[in-house]
Amino acid sequence: MANVSASSAREAPPARELTTVDLKNADHLISLPNIHCAACISNVEKGLMAVPGVRNARVNLTRKRAMVEADSGVRIDALLSALERKGYEAYELDPAQLSPGGADRTARDLLMRMGVAGFGMMNVMLLSVAVWSGAEDATRDMFHWISAMIALPVIAFSAQPFFLNAWSALKAGRLNMDVPISLAILLAAGMSLYETARSGEYAYFDAAVALTFFLLAGRYLDFRTRATARSAAQELAALEVPRALKLIGGAEVTVPVAELAPGDLIRVVPGARLPADGEIVAGRSEIDRSLLTGETLPVLGETGSQVTAGEVNLTGLLTIRVTAAGVDSALHRMADLVAVAETARSKYTSLADKAAGLYAPGVHILALLAAIGWWVATGDLRIALNIASAVLIITCPCALGLAVPAVVTAASGRLFRKGMLIKNGTALERLAEVDTVIFDKTGTLTMGAPEPLGLEQLDDHQRGVALALASASAHPLSVSLARSLRAAGVLPADLDDLAECPGDGVSALLDGRTVRLGRAPWIGADPLDQTATYLSMGEGPPIAIAFHDQMRTGAVEVVAGLKAQGKSVILLSGDTDAAVAAVAAQLGLETARANCRPEDKVAEIATLTDAGHRVLMVGDGLNDTAALSAAHVSISPATALDAARVASDIVLLGNDLAPIAEAMETARMSTRRIRENFTISTVYNVLAVPLAIAGLATPLIAALAMSSSSITVSLNSLRLR
């Protein structure tokens, strides 16, 4: 891939050091959902190379990833912030979670078989041209023999995947697409060899090899789409590198979450997500539970409070005694419940399965009938078998095998470029049927990031004090307040003795009076019904500064776009009435329900489904997972919890919601293309099968019918790009 020695010569580390660097620890994988062009590649690579200690960086645009080789001292944070300064969203990936080797090897293997089949097809076709144009006797036999010498080894090597699949299906007593395929290839090759040995007129070597080639092309496309989806799903799992700060004998040690056991003491710094269920033994902080329940108001966590994995610690340093970790944690138990719900969810039969279910038995019966008919009519088994193999070749499912993979590849490629990842093969088909869209609020339509309201009601003096106090804290409300005030050109007031009281707020001295910014009970104010912080100026009543949730980019556009497509849009949230009403008004949504528990969301979806609607659920929290798996099709943003992403069919990689409306359009188009493709291949079959049954299918006709139907189908699919 890259010449390491040349780039390392730039920094000239001693050769010994290069060999001792533990590559497994030094290598970083970074996910870059928004890169799309040549300039992005060179910006990202230059940005990464500029970080001291980075030896080599290489972007893979197809997978939207960067691989970094660096000295073991290089911190991933430095790489991520270097990219963020350049304006790219970047996330760390856990290399251990990704197994690139396996999928790549299979893809290469398929590609190699396809290359061999392509080579064989071209040569055999060229040799066949001589036969088609009238070579006779010894010349024809020679061309047939040379074709056989090329075709037989090629088939033996390239068609192995079909033979293996067909064999395992037959062993299990089932019929799948690979059975007629293998039968057609083997029968055609066998009959042609027999005919060649008997100096016969017709040999179908070209058709057999072409069949293998086109089917392998379909198989390769199919595999690549699945592999991309699978590796991206792994990538999402790898997004959260699970680490915890464990206290061992008073010292903090970073350990993988998997190594935590009940009874361990862990430390959770402000801003971090809780790695396990537990009980707070020291510290005081506010805890954000929005991913679990959808409520935006943080709750207070004190010594003795129970906390759950997935919650975010906002202000103070917490020491927690683990009560359940890993697979036993509440988060994981929820994820397991979802997995159970998923398997129970009614299986959707894809268009391809429906087509294959009709096709496989149909073709066998047709070929068998033709063979019996000819045998009875002429009494010649050789002719009968020839006819049967011609029928099998002509009805070849090349077009069928290409119809769906080519469309799905084109469509998911198109959506991937827009920042959407299709995790499930039938998701596009199901998305095309949707008529009702349900959104979750917190974290989906909104960013879960607060924005202060009504700052203009404060006078300049109060604003200055608020800014000075807010700047002293890392609490999300303070950070957001400070940012907004600074943006409004406010200068901080001069304060003394600034002190943060974890879990409560910030206090300071202003001209001998204590000024405070923080929670309502601490300040002595009446709490509002929405997220707010309270400012006490040391005299007069405390001032409430309310916050609303910042709208996610594209939220307005996506709601407008969906309405324009005639879908009904519904908002279901676990948050309070006031917060939900505000967002619904902003987006122009008529139907919105607040205070929904997870069961309520599922019940709502079940009611809609029973009424004949097809529901798309868009959500991110743990409280949405059941709804996500109950809906006909589901989408979650990349920021969603693991469990929610697992439960959904499509994942939004970027921060923007707008691609959802376009995805619906693309999904409808791709379903239409799939149907068109089936029609095209049926038309070819309807035209050619009578010829085959009548015994008029020369190898030339077989080759023409097969190649042209496959090529038409592929071109039709490419119109989607």
Added chain:
Amino acid sequence: MEMLSYLIPISLTLGALGLAGFFWTLKRGQYDDPEGDANRILSPDYDDKPKP
């Protein structure tokens, strides 16, 4: 017609050369990032010398 005894081996050899070339590209991982390679050629970064 005896020309065929030269031409057919020659055409097969040329085809096999192409196949060998394909194997080589496969081994070098040239199909791992088709989109990136398509874009990389547009960037002037490595016009003077290839990427180290």
